[in-house]
Amino acid sequence: MRIVIAEDDALLREGLALLLRAEGLSVVATAETPGEFLTAVETFRPDVAIVDVRMPPTHTDEGIAAAVEARRRLPDLAVLVLSAYVEPAFATDLLTQGSAKLGYLLKERVGRVEQFLDALHRVAGGGTAMDPEVIGQLFARTRPDSSLSRLSPRERDVLALMAEGLGNTAIAEKLVITEGAVHKHIRSIFAKLGLAPDDRADRRVTAVLRFLESAR
Amino acid sequence: MAKGRLDGRLRAGVEGLRHIAGGLGTSVLAMAALVVMLAVAAACLVGIGLLVVPGLLRVVRSVADQERTRLTRWGPAVIGPPPLPATTREALRDITVRRELAWIVVHGTVGFLLGLAGISLPVYAVEDVTFPLWFRAIDPSLGAPGIFWWRIDGLADALGVLLIGLVCAVLTVVAGPGIARLQALPGRRLLVPAGDVDLSLRVAELTATRAAALDAHALELRRIERSLHDGTQNRLVALNVLVGAARRALDRNPEAAAEILDRAQDATELALAELRAVVRGILPPVLDDRGLAGALDGLAAACAVPCRIDVDVPGRCAISVEATVYFLVAEALTNVVKHSQATFVEVLVRRTGDRLSVRIADDGHGGADEADGSGLAGMRRRVEAYDGRLVLTSPPGGPTTMDVELPCGS
DSSP: OOOEEEOSHHHHHHHHHHHHHHHEEEEEEEEEEEEEHHHHHHHHOSSEEESSSSOOTTSSHHHHHHHHHHHHHHHEEEEEESSSSSSSSHHHHHHHOSSEEEEEEEEGGGGGHHHHHHHHHHTTTEEEOOOOOHHHHHHHOOOSGGGGGGSSSHHHHHHHHHHHHHHHHHHHHHTTOHHHHHHHHHHHHHHTTTOTOOOOHHHHHHHHHHHHHHHH | OHHHHHHHHHHHHHHHHHHHHHHHHHHHHHHHHHHHHHHHHHHHHHOOGGGGGGHHHHHHHHHHHHHHHHHHHHOOOOOOOOOOOHHHHHHHHHHHHHHHHHHHHIIIIIHHHEEEEEEEEHHHHHHHHHHHHHHSOOOOGGGGTTTTTSSOOOHHHHHHHHHHHHHHHHHHHHHHHHHHHHHHHHHHHHHTTTTTHHHHHHHHHHHHHHHHOOOOOOOOHHHHHHHHIIIIIIHHHHHHHHHHHHHHHHOOOOOHHHHHHHHHHHHHHHHHHHHHHHHHHSSSHHHHHHHHHHHHHHHHOSSOOOOEEEEEEOOOOOHHHHHHHHHHHHHHHIIIIIIIOOEEEEEEEEEEEEEEEOOOOOOOOOOOOGGSSSSSHHHHHHHHHTOOEEEEEEEEEEEEOEEEEEOOOO
C-alpha cells in the first residue's frame, strides 16, 4: 500500500512514517503544508493519504479543505483524516463527497496499531472508518422526530458500528452477540427506516447514509 | 386638546398637593428630631448629652428613612445608606450621618414652612372663593380669611376676596408641583449615597473595561489552547504512536523496539519542556519565588539589548497585577529588540499610593504604531482590563517611552 502523509508536526510525521514502514507499508512522501500535500498526491498517486486537520497557515481546519480538494482531483484516492479533537462539522464536510474511501479518526487511535491498520486497510479497500466519538456526537445531534428515533438502543448501537465502517462479524464481536442477532437487528433497522428489500441501492449503505445525513 | 392640558394640570396640582402633605408629615417629624437634636446638643455642652447621641442618631436615621421611602415611591429611587457605624465617634465622622443631620435641619425648618404654605393655599382658595356666600354671617371687623386687616364692608369687598381665592386656586394648581419638588430637593440631594454624581460614569467605565477584560481573557485562552494543542498534545500523540510502534516491534524485532522507545522518551521530554513553557506563560512561577523585581531582572538578563531594571515597590501587589506587569515588560522588551534598534533600554517601576507605574524607555528610532499589530493593542487591552492606563510616546526618530499605570489591587 502506497501512502502520503500530510502532517506539519515533525515528530508526529516521522513517528507515523516509522510505524507504517515497520508494518511493511510504503510511505512514498510526507508533506508539511496543504500545498505540498496536493503536489505530492498528484505526483505519487498514492492509495491512501493520511491528513492532519490542523495545518499551516492558520492551523485551524486547512487539512479538511486539503483532503476535500485531493478527493476532488483524484476521486480514487482514499483519505484518512486525523484530528486532535472531534468536530462533527469536519466529518460532515468530508461526507459531502460520500462515505466511500473515507476515514476520520482521532489522532490517539493511531496508538492502537492493530485497529489503526485495520481502519487504514478498510478505507483503502473502499470502506469507511469513522471514529466512534464522531458517530456518538452525530447521534447526539439527531432530531427527536427523525425516523432514527424509533430505533431501540441496541439497534442504534448496531447502526453506529455500521456507520463506523464495521462489517457484521466485527459488529457481532464488538457487541458480544451472535452474527444471527446482528442480522436480526439490521433487518429491524431497515424496516424502521422504511428500506424495502427490493430497493436497488445497497440498503446497508443507505441506512448509514441516512443516519449521517440526518446529522448534517 | 386644551381640555386635556387643563386636566393634566389639575391632576399635577392634586398630585403636588399629596406630595406636599406627605412632605409636611416628614418635616414635622424632622422638626421634632431637630428640637431633640438641639436639646441633646445643649446637654452635650454640660457633658451629659453624649450618652443619648446614639439614640438620637437612630431617631434621625429612622426619620431620614421615612423620607427616603416617600421619595422612592414618588420619583427616582433613593438608595438606602449603609448601617450606622458601631461607635458614636465613627458615626459623627460618617459622611452619610452628617448629611442626614444637615437634612434634618433644612427639612425641619424650610421643608415645614414650604409644606405649610403649600397646604394653606388650597384651604384659602376654598374659603375665599366661597366667602361671598357666608361673609354676612361673621363680624365685618374680623376681615377676610387670613387677611384680618381687610374690613369687609359689602358684597364688593367679598367679591374681591373671591378674586384672591381664585388666584390661590390657580397658584395651588400651577405652583403646587414646584413647591413639592422644592420641598423634596434637600432629601434628594442629602439622603442619597455621597459621591453618587460620578456613579453612572463609573458604571459605564467599568462596563467597558469589563468587556476589554473579557476580550483579553479570551485572547489569553486562545494562546494557551494553541500552545497546549500544537505543543503538548502533539507530543503526546507522537509518544502514543511511538509506544504503539514499539509494542508491535517487540515480537518481531526487539532491537528496533528499543530504538523506538528511545524516541518515545525524547518525545516525552519534549512534551514536558513544552508543558513547562505553557505553564510559565500562564503565570510565571518566578514571580512567586523572587517577586516582581527578581522576575524583571530575569527578563533583563535575557534581553539582547542592554537593559537596566529599577524597581522600587514596597510590599507586594496583587499577583494578577504583577503578572500583567511581567508580561507587559516581557512584550515591550521583545518589541524593543525586534523593532527599535535601541542600544539601551530602561525599565522603571514605582508605587505611589495604590497605583503602580511602569515606564519602559529606549533610545531607539521610535515610530512605534499601535495599528501595525506589534502587540501594542493587546498590551493596552491587558492594562485597561485592570482599570489601568497606557500611554505610548514614540515619535519618528525616537526615543520611545511607554508609561503604564495600574491599580495595585492590594
